[in-house]
Each structure stands twice: as C-alpha cells, then as structure tokens.
Amino acid sequence: MDNILQGLNAAQRTAVESPASVVQVLAPPGSGKTKTLTARVAHLIAHRQLQPWNIIVCTFTVKAASEMKERIKSFVGEDLAKQLKLGTFHSVALRYLKHYGQHIGLPKDFGIADTSDSKAILKRIIKKLGMSIEPGQALGRISSRKAKGEVDSKPGKGPKSVDQQEFLRLFEEYEATLAASNLLDYDDLLLRCRFLLKSHPQCVSNVEAVLIDEFQDTNNIQYELMGLFAQQYNRITIVGDPDQSIYGFRSAEIKNLSRMKKQWPDTITINLEENYRSSGAILHAAQNIIEQDESRPPKRLQATHTFGLRPVLRKLPTAYAEAEWLVSEIKRMRALSGNSIQLSDFAVLLRSAALSRAIETALGNTGIPYRMVGGQRFYDRAEVKLVVDYLRVIHQPENSEAVERVVNDPSRSVGDTSIRKLREEAERKGVSLWSVILDISQGRCTTDMKLNEATRKGLASFVNVILSGRKKMESWSTEPPSVTALINVVSQKIGLEAHLRRKHSGDETFEARWSNVEELMAQATEITASGKLNELVESQRLPQVEGLDQTTESAEDVLSVFLANIALTASAEKKAEEDGEKIQQVTISTIHAAKGLEWPVVFIPACYDGSIPHSRADDHDEERRLLYVGMTRAQALLYLSCPIKNTQREETTISAFLTHQGAGRYFDEHGPSLPSSAVASLCTTLRRECPTEACFLETRKTVDSDEDNHWPLNGEEVFAESNRWDSGATGNALPGFGTARHIPTVQASTLHQKQVYSTASATMQAGFTSVKDRYDNLMEQAQLRKVDKRAEEKKSAEEAPKGRKRLMDGQGTITGMFAKKQRPSTEPSAPSQPSFKSARPLQPMSASASNTHPGPLPAARPPLPTHKPRSAPLTRKPSKQTDENDATGDRYMFLSSSPQKGDDEPPPAKNDEAEDQEEANDVVPAFRPASTLHTTSMSSATTTRKTLGVRRSLQGWSARKS
DNA sequence: ACGAAACGGTTTTTT
C-alpha cells in the first residue's frame, strides 16, 4: 500500500494526494491518466480510511472498468478492490435500479432493450404511422433527447413543425412499446437512475467519493448522475482530456468540464503534461494535427522519449494494395528485427469497422493471425443472438420484441403476415404477444383469426420450446441453477445444430457458428459455476442504507443477471494469453475501441476524406480528435496510409487533416529502414533477446525487400512499368547482412524527381508465396487480359485497375466469408484464429526494468522537423530525457537511421539539408528502468502478469479461472 | 395469399 506514490511524477502525485474535494485532472494521451485515477482510489482507501464500498468509480466501457479494477487490486489487494462500486455508468445505474427500482414504480425484472430491439420497435412504428424517417436516425434523435435530459420537460410553447410533431408521436409510441414489453433502453437506465437518486437521496447517502474516468465523454445525464452519486459529501475526482472527446455523437458534452467548475467553485484543476507513451516524432505529428483546431485552448504536451522514427504517410493505389502493403510492412518489420517485434505489437486502427475487409483478407491470405475488436460483437452474432433471444423470452415472455424475433426462427411457417395479425390481436386485447400466442396454441382463442394450419402448428411448437425452458427454470428452486442446461434445452428443442447446418450449408460457416454457440455455453457455465454466483451477487450488492428497502438478487435471478450482463457488456472477450504467453496476433480495431490502449506499431489506413473525416460526420473537429486519438496510440512507429482510390474505385482526396498547412513535414513517405544497429537498440529496449547475425540472415530472407519500395510513393499503379514483373525472378540472393545491392529503377512519373528504388530482393524460399509473388502474378494476368482485350478492341492502359480488381474478386478472397478467408489453403504459416470471437486486445510488450543504460544523454529537445521536399529519412538526436527517477515506464525508442542498408558505414549524405547528419549513423538506444506500475493500460497489464504470474482476463461478470 | 429462398446493394463511432 505504500507503493501508491511510487513511480508517479510531481503532477500525478499532487493529483493523487490532493486534499481538495473536487478535483479535475486533465490528462493528455499517455500521461498516466488511469494510473493517477487508480492511485487516487487506492490513496482514498489506504490513507483516508474510506471504505471501498462507499466509493463509486465510473468508466465508459467495460474494458476500462475491468482494467481499472485490476490495477486497483495491485494496490490494495483483491479483497478491498472487489468491494468498490466500480463499473460503467450503465452498469452502476442498473445496479441501483435493480435494488431500489421498486421505490420509483419500476416493475421488477425489467429487461434491457439493446440497439436492435430499439431499432426494430421504431421500424415497426414508423411503418405503422407511415413516416419516412430512418429508424437509425430516429433512434439517434430519441437517444440524444434522452441524453440531454429533455425528456421530462415538455415545453409546449411555440408551434411545432410538422416534423417535430411527428417525431414526438413516434417518441411516445416508442416509449409505450418499451413499457409494454417491460424494457428499458440504454438511456433509460441513466434517466431512471437519475430520477431514483433525485427522489430517494438516501440510496447514495453512504457514498463518500465519486471518481469518473474519461470525463470528457459524459453527457448531461451522466454529469447529473455524477453529482447525484456524490450529493452527500461532494467529493469528486474526474480525469479527462478534451482533446480526446470522440463521443459527441453520443451527446458527450465537453462543456461539462466548465460546468463542473461552476457548480463546485472550489474545484482544483491539475494538468498532466508529460507523455510516457510515444516517441517525440509521433507526438509532434499528433500535436500538429490537434492544433489545427483553432478554438482549442493551447496545451502543453511534453515528450519524455527521444525523437525516434518519423511517422509514415504512405500513398497506395487501392485499398487492396494498401492492405497488402500493410501486411508487407508487418512482415518487413518483423523480419528485419529478427522477429523481435511480435505480431501482438501491431495494431490496425480504423475509422469504421467496415474498412477491415481488405485488411482481413490480406492478413488471412498471408496466414497472419489477427483479431478484430470493436466491430461485430460476439453477442450480435446471429446464432448467439438467437439463443440469447430465446433465453430472453423464457425469462420474460412479455418481451414482445424477443418473441417476435424468434417465433419464426427456425422457420415455423409464421411469416410477417401472421405476426402482424397476432400483434394486432394482442393490441386489441391489451395483452402481450406471448399471451395471444399461448392462447392460440392452447385452443383458448376467442377471436377466430385466419391462420394457416401450419402456422398454428408452428406456434404450438414455439410455445412448447418456451414452456420447456420455463419448466427447467422453475426447477432451479430445488437444484442448482444452470444457464447452460437451459441453453441445452433450447438448443435441443429447436434442433439448433441441424438448423444452423441447414441454414449455412452454402457458406461453410457452420463450424464457426456452432463454436460460437459452444462459447456462449461456456460463458454460461462460468457464471453458474459454484461460488461464482454468490461472488457475483456479492459484488453487485449495494450497502444497506437506513430506511430504504432493497430488492436482493437470489439464485432464481441467475438468468436475469446473465442477460443483463450480456446487454451491457456487448463483447465477450477471450483471454489474450495462453499459458502465460500472449497469443500472437495482430489487432484490428476501430479507433473508438482503441481508446486508452497502446501498441508499439500502429497503422491507420484509409486516411482519406470521407473516411476521416467521415462523410456522415458533421463535426469535423471531433473527427480530427479521432485521428489524434488514433495516432497517439502508437509508441514507436506510426503508419498512416491512403489509397488514392477507395473501395468503389473512386478517386480519393487525402484527409484534409494531413494536408493542412505543413502537416506533411511530420511524415515520411515510406516505411523506415531498419539497419541492424536500429534493431539492436530496439531489442535492447524491448528487452528481447537480440537476434544473432545468423538469425538476421534467416529472417531477412523471408522478405522480398529490405525497404518499403514495392509500391511507388505517389500511389500510382505499378502496371505502368513493363519491366517490373520479372524483377522478382532476377532478384539477387542477399550476399551478406546489410549489403543488399541497390538496383535503381526509374519510376514512371513520380512527384519527386529523384526517386531511387532499391529492388534488391532476397531469394524466395520454395513454397513460399510472397506478397510480391502474388502481386506479380496478378499483374501478369492483368497484362495478359489487357493484351487480349487490346486484340479485340482498342483500349489500353487505363484498364489495368479494373482488370486487377476483377482478378482479386475472382480469387474469392474479397467476397468470401470470414472463416473461409482466414483459412486459406496455401499457408506458409499457421492459420489465423477465427475472428468470430472478438477478444481483448493484446497487451503489446514488456516494459520492465532494464539494468543497462546507454550513458549520458543529450539534454536538448530536438527541433521540429523542418520541411524538406524529400528528405532522406532523418536521424534524430535523442531528445531530452526527463528526470531519471520518475521512472514512469519509459520503454524505448529507436532512432531512425538513413534508408541506406549498409549500416556499417555512415550512410551517404543524400540530401545536403539532412539535419542532424553528424549523428546519422548513430542509433542511440535510450531506455530507463520502467516502473512496476505504469501509466498505461498496456504496461500495467504486463506488469500485473509479471507480478502475479497470472493475468486474469476479467470482463464484467465473468472472470476466468486461472 | 402466404411463406421461403435467392439475389443484390450497403455498412460511423458505443452503452
């Protein structure tokens, strides 16, 4: 407990120990935000004698919540940590509603409507009312209304537009439908909780401190909730960073920062300014981007690392070329580093999940394992959802949404028309859909509806399934509850396995789908496992407060707990380690989902207008911040890239954020060279064994080229040159380490005049299909086609892109299903993991102490890179090292060197202006002992593993057994 | 008339 302050810098300590009751910590990326917040929690418990169960900590994501819990554990131990009231706003709100909902007339055992429920409801109402609004849009409008808290007040003044009136009508119907199905949507959880805490302040009379993570993401309701949680003692600590506000679309209000200062005038603000994550070069670039927002108050952000390698901004012909380039860079980095950069060190961050397709294909074709986070979520998978929806009906038959979704799946001859009739009947009688169906199946139907005999039969079999499930559940009063058994009942009754097999006979996804079902059962088993349930109920319990009754959960509520957690966790994360070793896979993630995480190497593809900023985004400042957040996830190397044609083969414009004024000067046009000296320093700083020279030789052979030189720098198609496709065959074997030959090739019309391309390529290994090989192959075929075409009609060169696209489609790699894509037949390496189960992003690398030290380091900060038309990649002086003993977990940086390969000799000065030339052949490893507790999620996780030996992957309700 | 299968076009971000 006394190590709480260890490894904190002055500003962080101030924040942790501050006696002020209301504290704002403004913390830019990588500055130790979470570390500070967790240390403060520990401090409150250890030194201010607060009881953990009287402390509320709110985060925005489940992942952030479990990470925080892990960290606090390492400070105060598991026993105390698990008593904290820690979770997402929604889960904390749910907890209060479960316990005290009775006092505000909330029916007990309400369900949670997820987005698809809400959309389905809206869609139906829209159709019924003959409106034209899109369900998604309507939901957004409703949600933002709710989030702003305008829901109770109905200012009836002023004539409303027709549109407004229509919307209000829709809103009302939507609310009525939710109520009829006994459902609360996400916003309702917060709204009702606010109402509860306003009307029954006793609920939170015990709360001594409230801490909020990522405060810039709070919306009005969450802000009010924060104040309500803290209403007894007004002790609040928040951490946040306005620059990282990327949830405006969810009604986050940056203004809440100033609102808070106004509401609690004695608020003190502490600024963290030192970045412990990224190299100076990355930070400079990111800083330049964020500063384009002129309305933003200037803020200091201090690099503590050396300058390192410049970020890359790479142009490529198409999204497919971009994906292949990305893969080739991963391979190149790995090979040139003697495999000391691992697959788990790479992340690909995307503006939208849909962009992953080309990249998944390219990775799959190369056999590089990856996993996608933040895209399709486990519980959204059709087959999982199906089972879950059956459980929802069993748990809560009045949930007509769920009933409607499963009544005809598997097909029971109950089509849209029949459902509509049933629904109308239910409305007429004022009862639930389920009770109408039940009546019909039991021959108790008073009104004679014209239903097919087949339909009647189908309804009967549906009722049978549900009743069997309910019977099973009733048995739980006498025997231990098992959700797994319940799932089994459902699965048997509906013949799930056969159903899935039939449904997916064409697409070979059955295996993956069935294994998803099995995974769901495994998770159900976990929650039901002996002890787990009690533990869970225990951790959810709220302290008794005087004069207010609580509803307590009992064994019969297992299903309820299980379902609520599914609704609030969204993604079941798989463990990221196997036998203490990280699973080696590349992470693909949306930028949103990557917030708070970091990786040694980060790619941000598709940096074009329409993607970032997104075409449907109206707040470009937020889009800019999004890019900033993405960029600042990178520790050592950052790649941005842009296909000059998008997936629809339209020309793209590179993102305005990257062309703004002199933004270009922060980037290199191609991936960096990696001479052995850089690798050596890299390995030392990564605390990975430096590969032997023999190893280098081995691994270097596996890439086609030592340099990022396969695609022209201006993004043009490669087809322009006719001499290109045989270069692979004539490539020379690498004569010796670092002495690859340069074969200058003149590129067709590059923007820069003196492009020198090294086409030195290593010998291909038999059976190894390299990107280049494949590419050359494609080109050859494309050329052939072209010739053919030319024979019949007189068309020429412009067709090349089309030809290529068609070829790629023809391979079946673009349109195939995931499972297919990932298990390509011609694999040089291990097949990738199915991406159906999304998983917790890996924690990239070790950050533990090193006992070597490179010696005295220059104190000066490097100058900003100056603009050069085309610079030889610059070598940078190591930047100022911050005080050695803050030791807050610096890791490494590798200093770039010149693009020349002969790293034994000083690289020739290509460019007279190359600054810092005197250092050009120097690679200075700069590292310091890292603390045991680090600012960032990644290193903390690593550290946790180091100290505990076992890293638990905790996710909301299910902790894995170690 | 109704339901199922086959096809074609599209996808912001999250609790």
Added chain:
DNA sequence: ACCGTTTCGT
C-alpha cells in the same frame, strides 16, 4: 453480415 426486393413454390 444485414437489409430489402424479387422470384419461386405451396
């Protein structure tokens, strides 16, 4: 993978 539309089959 999802959604709406069209077509085919009872």
